[in-house]
Amino acid sequence: MATENVQTNVQTESQVQKFTDANFDEIVLKSGAPVLVDFWAEWCGPCKRLGPTVDALATEYAGKVTVGKLNVDENPNVSFKFQIRGIPTILIFKGGQVVESVVGLAQKDDLKKVLDKHV
Numbered sequence: 001m002a003t004e005n006v007q008t009n010v011q012t013e014s015q016v017q018k019f020t021d022a023n024f025d026e027i028v029l030k031s032g033a034p035v036l037v038d039f040w041a042e043w044c045g046p047c048k049r050l051g052p053t054v055d056a057l058a059t060e061y062a063g064k065v066t067v068g069k070l071n072v073d074e075n076p077n078v079s080f081k082f083q084i085r086g087i088p089t090i091l092i093f094k095g096g097q098v099v100e101s102v103v104g105l106a107q108k109d110d111l112k113k114v115l116d117k118h119v
Contacts, residue, residue: 015058017068021077024070029096034118035066036111039082039089041073046105047088053108057115064119094118
């Protein structure tokens with residue numbers, strides 16, 4: 001039983017990608033599928049509260065939407081390029097372009113409505 005739980009946790013974690021300045025263009029901007037990017041920082045309380053929601057969305061939309069997180073402190077170039085001024089910020093990309101933006105602590109149902117428009 002414990003082994004099954006470990007496998008489930010590993011699968012959930014692996015569905016959320018870690019975006020960086022180095023891999024962002026290749027994974028996000030060149031993706032054929034919609035991409036949800038969670039801009040966050042370790043010190044940000046609301047970001048930590050949003051984390052489980054982003055993890056759940058990655059599981060629910062697996063195969064339809066690429067979901068990942070980008071630490072703004074570790075990746076200042078992408079944060080600057082997309083003018084991230086406050087966190088948490090969620091950007092939805094489609095065809096290499098930002099199609100939606102949600103700033104602040106969003107509810108799961110609200111994020112699902114935004115995603116469903118682009119799936």
